Amino acid sequence: MPAWLIVFLVTIGYLLASLAIGLASGRHASDSTEGYVAGDRSLNFLVLYFIMGASVFSAFAFLGGPGWSYSRGAAAFYILAYASVGLVPWYFFGPRVAALGRRFGYVTQAELFAHRFDSRAIPAILAVLSVFAFVPYLVIQMKGAGYVFNVVTEGRVPQWAGSAIAYGVVLVYVFRSGVLGVGWTNTFQGMFMMVLAWGLGLYLPAKLHGGVGPMFDAIAAGLPDMLRGPGLGADGQPWSWGAYSSSVAISAFGFSVWPHYFMKIYTARDVDTLKRTVVYYPTFALFLVPILFIGFSGVLAFPGVEPADAILPTIVTSALIGLPPVIVGLFCAGALAASMSTGDALLHAAGSVAVRDFWGNLRPGALDDAAQRRWIRLMVILVGAASYGLALIPGLSLVELLLLSYGFIAQLFPLTVVTFLWRGVTRAGALWGLVAGGGIAFFLDLALRLDLVSAAATAGVHPGIYGMVGNVIVMIAVSRHTARLAPAHVAEFVDR
Amino acid sequence: MDEPRRATPPDRNPVAIAVAVFYVLLFAALVWPIYPRFATIEPRVLAMPFSLFYVVVGLLFSFFVLFGYYLWERKRETVDRDPNGSSG
Numbered sequence: 001m002p003a004w005l006i007v008f009l010v011t012i013g014y015l016l017a018s019l020a021i022g023l024a025s026g027r028h029a030s031d032s033t034e035g036y037v038a039g040d041r042s043l044n045f046l047v048l049y050f051i052m053g054a055s056v057f058s059a060f061a062f063l064g065g066p067g068w069s070y071s072r073g074a075a076a077f078y079i080l081a082y083a084s085v086g087l088v089p090w091y092f093f094g095p096r097v098a099a100l101g102r103r104f105g106y107v108t109q110a111e112l113f114a115h116r117f118d119s120r121a122i123p124a125i126l127a128v129l130s131v132f133a134f135v136p137y138l139v140i141q142m143k144g145a146g147y148v149f150n151v152v153t154e155g156r157v158p159q160w161a162g163s164a165i166a167y168g169v170v171l172v173y174v175f176r177s178g179v180l181g182v183g184w185t186n187t188f189q190g191m192f193m194m195v196l197a198w199g200l201g202l203y204l205p206a207k208l209h210g211g212v213g214p215m216f217d218a219i220a221a222g223l224p225d226m227l228r229g230p231g232l233g234a235d236g237q238p239w240s241w242g243a244y245s246s247s248v249a250i251s252a253f254g255f256s257v258w259p260h261y262f263m264k265i266y267t268a269r270d271v272d273t274l275k276r277t278v279v280y281y282p283t284f285a286l287f288l289v290p291i292l293f294i295g296f297s298g299v300l301a302f303p304g305v306e307p308a309d310a311i312l313p314t315i316v317t318s319a320l321i322g323l324p325p326v327i328v329g330l331f332c333a334g335a336l337a338a339s340m341s342t343g344d345a346l347l348h349a350a351g352s353v354a355v356r357d358f359w360g361n362l363r364p365g366a367l368d369d370a371a372q373r374r375w376i377r378l379m380v381i382l383v384g385a386a387s388y389g390l391a392l393i394p395g396l397s398l399v400e401l402l403l404l405s406y407g408f409i410a411q412l413f414p415l416t417v418v419t420f421l422w423r424g425v426t427r428a429g430a431l432w433g434l435v436a437g438g439g440i441a442f443f444l445d446l447a448l449r450l451d452l453v454s455a456a457a458t459a460g461v462h463p464g465i466y467g468m469v470g471n472v473i474v475m476i477a478v479s480r481h482t483a484r485l486a487p488a489h490v491a492e493f494v495d496r
Numbered sequence: 497m498d499e500p501r502r503a504t505p506p507d508r509n510p511v512a513i514a515v516a517v518f519y520v521l522l523f524a525a526l527v528w529p530i531y532p533r534f535a536t537i538e539p540r541v542l543a544m545p546f547s548l549f550y551v552v553v554g555l556l557f558s559f560f561v562l563f564g565y566y567l568w569e570r571k572r573e574t575v576d577r578d579p580n581g582s583s584g
Binding site: 083088227245275 | 519534
């Protein structure tokens with residue numbers, strides 16, 4: 001049997017296993033929106049741990065992580081830095097969010113803000129922006145899946161077909177099983193990725209350089225700037241500390257409030273489950289260390305690979321390494337797992353947010369529970385189809401769109417903090433703070449791209465950070481001059 | 497009126513505040529101006545350049561501190577539930 005066929009068959013085997021797990025898991029959910037979106041608030045520690053871990057370590061981590069360490073060296077350490085603090089806020093506000101969700105029936109993030117600030121504008125804005133943030137993210141995952149298929153079958157499966165096969169499977173189990181399908185497949189995919197990351201992360205440096213130590217010796221001798229912080233920028237020149245530090249900050253602030261992660265707080269069975277998920281989260285993040293080793297192993301052995309994200313498939317399929325086809329197939333499956341375990345959560349969240357937060361605010365009470373579930377499923381298909389359409393457009397750069405959306409999502413962090421800690425914030429304060437923060441992040445980003453503002457003028461700091469500063473100032477200023485919310489209502493959220 | 501107690505009152509005990517302060521400091525330690533002092537190649541630890549080892553230690557600290565706090569909270573809850581124990 002030719003090698004590519006073995007690779008292909010192993011990959012198909014993995015996809016069938018994902019499909020079977022995804023379909024089987026949904027049988028336990030109740031036939032309600034709460035069952036479909038929040039898994040009846042019944043998820044256990046193992047599943048929640050892998051949902052969070054696997055959703056975060058997406059195609060970006062699996063292909064982009066080695067790509068970063070390969071082309072930018074120590075700059076890639078920012079991913080480890082933000083992962084070590086990013087989820088910690090959940091430990092403090094998560095139990096509160098879960099308790100309120102249980103009491104008032106929230107299943108999305110915006111429902112909490114809508115109730116807290118008695119506002120229909122805030123959730124509607126969040127819904128539109130969330131879906132806009134999800135789509136480029138999803139398209140990148142789909143492209144990643146198609147790309148992997150294409151490389152390991154030596155071009156026999158075109159990229160469009162690879163994306164379609166992988167996301168056809170995702171669509172079926174998200175449609176059928178909702179969040180439980182996402183959860184159980186992520187558990188399977190997460191374990192798979194961990195084994196593969198450690199296996200390849202230790203094997204490749206050993207095979208190419210005789211071990212991790214000799215690999216770093218060689219890089220330190222030849223390209224020392226790669227190992228010194230803050231590593232290299234996208235242009236290959238040393239990166240600035242302002243850019244490194246603000247990348248850590250913007251990702252860490254945004255991490256705990258991305259709408260599709262945030263809504264997983266409602267799925268936890270109890271407070272203890274939620275807290276343990278946060279506590280054990282860094283153990284999942286450790287899996288990024290061997291992922292970075294993979295990229296470093298290619299620096300001297302495979303110079304000049306373009307784009308840098310292709311370094312992992314390039315190494316794995318190279319004759320120099322001589323991996324047996326079964327292992328290459330497992331790698332292919334692992335990369336698909338990384339893409340799918342993020343994509344499924346995004347699809348599921350996009351459908352839920354569009355129906356609950358957008359339509360639910362425009363026409364409150366227009367849909368009963370069964371109709372909501374139907375519409376969420378329909379939206380899952382529509383968003384999946386639209387993203388797939390975008391994934392087919394060659395040369396469409398979405399990474400920049402994604403970075404822009406990070407700047408906006410981080411604006412939700414101050415909003416979340418004041419939701420629980422500050423009685424004085426008003427509806428107008430929350431709304432205008434968000435608008436100001438998002439506006440500053442967007443226009444500053446645009447001005448930088450159009451060279452209206454030089455990077456030196458902003459010290460290389462991410463526009464989202466300036467947005468957060470503006471957000472907080474406007475929020476405080478407007479709150480001081482506008483009517484406060486009823487104290488009894490606020491007391492539901494803020495203690496003492 | 498007998499208001500039911502909230503399931504999770506926010507923790508404002510000194511230990512919780514100390515933990516929160518620790519995470520602010522950990523974050524500060526991972527960015528400018530502290531991290532640049534440690535983002536060097538030497539000394540190499542566990543085969544890694546020090547710039548990487550330092551960040552991995554941050555990750556491990558993050559885990560152990562929160563794990564310790566979690567255990568402490570559980571112990572305190574057990575004491576609170578035990579009618580013979582001190583409820584503070």
